Amino acid sequence: MVYHVKEQADGNGYYGFYVYNDEKYVAGPWLEDWEAEHYIETLTMGRYMGMADKTAVMRGRRSDGKLVLRDERKHQSGDTGDAEHDADHRASRRDVLFGAFTAVAVAGLVRAAPAQAKHQNLPSKGAAGMGMITTSDGTQIYYKDWGSRGAQPIVFHHGWPLSADDWDAQMLYLLDKGYRVIAHDRRGHGRSAQVSEGHDMDHYAADADAVVKHLDLSEAVHIGHSTGGGEATHYVARHGQRQGRVAKLVLISAVPPIVVKTPANPGGLPIEVFDGLREALAGNRADFYLDFASGPFYGFNRPGAKPIPGVIQNWWRQAMMGSAKAQYDGIKAFSETDFTEDLKAIDVPTLVMHGDDDQIVPIGDSALLSAKLLKSGALKVYEKFPHGMCTTHADTVNPDLLAFIRS
Numbered sequence: 001m002v003y004h005v006k007e008q009a010d011g012n013g014y015y016g017f018y019v020y021n022d023e024k025y026v027a028g029p030w031l032e033d034w035e036a037e038h039y040i041e042t043l044t045m046g047r048y049m050g051m052a053d054k055t056a057v058m059r060g061r062r063s064d065g066k067l068v069l070r071d072e073r074k075h076q077s078g079d080t081g082d083a084e085h086d087a088d089h090r091a092s093r094r095d096v097l098f099g100a101f102t103a104v105a106v107a108g109l110v111r112a113a114p115a116q117a118k119h120q121n122l123p124s125k126g127a128a129g130m131g132m133i134t135t136s137d138g139t140q141i142y143y144k145d146w147g148s149r150g151a152q153p154i155v156f157h158h159g160w161p162l163s164a165d166d167w168d169a170q171m172l173y174l175l176d177k178g179y180r181v182i183a184h185d186r187r188g189h190g191r192s193a194q195v196s197e198g199h200d201m202d203h204y205a206a207d208a209d210a211v212v213k214h215l216d217l218s219e220a221v222h223i224g225h226s227t228g229g230g231e232a233t234h235y236v237a238r239h240g241q242r243q244g245r246v247a248k249l250v251l252i253s254a255v256p257p258i259v260v261k262t263p264a265n266p267g268g269l270p271i272e273v274f275d276g277l278r279e280a281l282a283g284n285r286a287d288f289y290l291d292f293a294s295g296p297f298y299g300f301n302r303p304g305a306k307p308i309p310g311v312i313q314n315w316w317r318q319a320m321m322g323s324a325k326a327q328y329d330g331i332k333a334f335s336e337t338d339f340t341e342d343l344k345a346i347d348v349p350t351l352v353m354h355g356d357d358d359q360i361v362p363i364g365d366s367a368l369l370s371a372k373l374l375k376s377g378a379l380k381v382y383e384k385f386p387h388g389m390c391t392t393h394a395d396t397v398n399p400d401l402l403a404f405i406r407s
Contacts, residue, residue: 135187135210137198142191143211146171147180152247153217154405156183157208157235159226159253160334161289161327162318163190169394170223170401177402184211186231188326190318199329201337205234212245221248221405225390226361227334229254237342249350250401253358253387256339256370265338267365274335281328289319296359299386311391343373350377351404353397355385378404 004020130144144164154174156167164183171181185192187207188199208231212220222240224232229251240246261268280288293315295301300312319327352374354367363381371379380400382389390397 133210133214135207137203139187139195139198139207140193141184141187141207141211143182143184144171145180145182145215147175149180151178151180152405153180153182153215153220155208155212155217155220155222156181157222157224157228157232158183158186158189159228160330161189161322162315163321165190165314165318166225167390170390170398173394173398174402174405179405182211182215182217184208186326188330189322191321194323194326196325199326200333201230201234204231204333205238208232208235209239212240218245219247220245221250222246223250223252223401224254225252226387227255227330230256230334230337230339233339233342233346234337236348237345241346241348246348248348248405249346250353250404251350251367251370252353252390252397253355253361254352254370255334255337255361255366256343257366257373258338258340259335259361259366265365269335269362269365274331277331278328281324281331285324285327286316286320289316293319297386298388298392299357299359302357315388340373343370344375347375350374352377352379353382353400354379355382355387355389357384358387360387
C-alpha cells in the first residue's frame with residue numbers, strides 16, 4: 001500500500017499536507033509533512049510509535065512535489081532506500097523533536113476540512129490504532145481505538161477544552177486489563193475538524209453516536225469527564241441506551257445536572273462566571289489556558305500543592321490544538337445545558353465520581369444531585385481531590401473504574 005503526502009490549499013485558502021491513497025483523500029491537513037508521515041506510520045504499522053523511531057520504519061523519496069512513502073517491512077533489510085533523503089530526514093527529525101511542543105500546540109489552529117476532497121473512512125480494526133469518520137453534517141471526527149475487537153469496549157468522552165489524549169492514563173490502564181478502549185476528539189477539539197457550527201450537546205452526542213455506530217460497539221461502558229460527562233449523559237439517554245449498545249456509564253467531575261445558576265437551580269454558578277471565561281478566552285487564550293491548568297483545574301493553587309510542569313504543559317498543548325471558536329461556544333454548551341431529563345431517563349448502572357475540592361464543577365450542585373436523579377446511580381466522593389483527578393490521582397481513580405466495570 002502506497003500513500004502520498006500532498007501540499008495543497010483548502011477552500012478557505014489554508015495550506016497543509018494531506019494524505020492520499022490512489023488519489024483518494026484519506027486524512028489531513030497538517031502544518032508539517034512529518035505529521036502526515038506520522039499518521040501514515042500509525043496506519044501502516046497498526047500501532048503507535050514514537051516520532052524518533054520513524055526513520056527506521058518508513059522510507060521516502062520526494063518527486064514532483066510529493067513525498068511517497070512505503071512500508072519498510074516489505075523490503076529487504078539491506079534496502080537503505082534514498083540515503084541522501086534519509087540523512088536530510090533524520091536532520092529534520094531532530095529539529096521536529098526539539099520543537100515538537102510548539103508545532104503540535106498550534107497544529108489545530110489552521111486545520112479545516114478540505115472543501116473538495118472526499119473523505120474515506122479508515123478500517124476499524126481493533127489494532128488499527130486511530131481513524132477518522134465523517135458525520136452526517138460533514139464534520140470529520142478523529143478517534144483512537146486500541147485493543148482487541150473482541151474485548152468489551154470502554155468509550156471515553158473528554159472534558160473542555162481538551163482532547164482524547166486527556167484519557168491516556170485510563171486508556172493504557174484498562175487496555176492492559178484486556179479491554180478495548182476508544183476515545184474521540186470532540187468536534188472543534190484536538191484533531192477533529194474545526195467547523196464553525198454545531199458546538200452544542202445535541203451535536204456532541206450525535207458525533208459520539210456516529211463513532212459508536214462506525215465501530216459497531218455494543219455492551220460498551222461510557223466514561224465522561226467534566227463536559228464529557230454531559231456529552232456521555234446526553235449520548236446514553238438519547239442514543240446508546242435506546243439502541244441497546246450501553247452496559248454502564250461513569251460520570252467523573254461531570255457537569256450534570258446543570259452548572260449555571262437559574263431559578264430552578266439556585267445553587268449553580270452565576271452566568272458572570274462563564275462570561276468571564278469567554279472574555280478571558282477571547283482576550284488571550286494562551287495565557288488564560290496556562291493559568292487555568294496551573295491553578296484551579298488540578299488544584300495546584302491550593303496551599304502546599306506542588307504543580308507538575310509536564311501536566312500543565314500537556315493540558316495547554318491539548319487546549320491550544322483546538323478551535324477557539326469551538327471552545328468559546330462550548331462554554332455555553334457545558335454551563336447552560338440542563339441534563340435533568342437525561343439523568344432521569346438513564347437506567348443502566350451509573351457510577352458518579354467527584355472530588356469534594358473540585359473548584360471547576362462544585363460537587364454540591366453536580367454529583368450530589370445527579371446521583372439522586374439516576375435510577376441506578378452510585379456516588380463515590382473523593383476527599384480533597386481536584387477537578388482533574390483522573391490525572392493527579394490516576395492511581396486511585398483507575399482501580400475504582402476497573403472495579404465498577406467488572407462489578
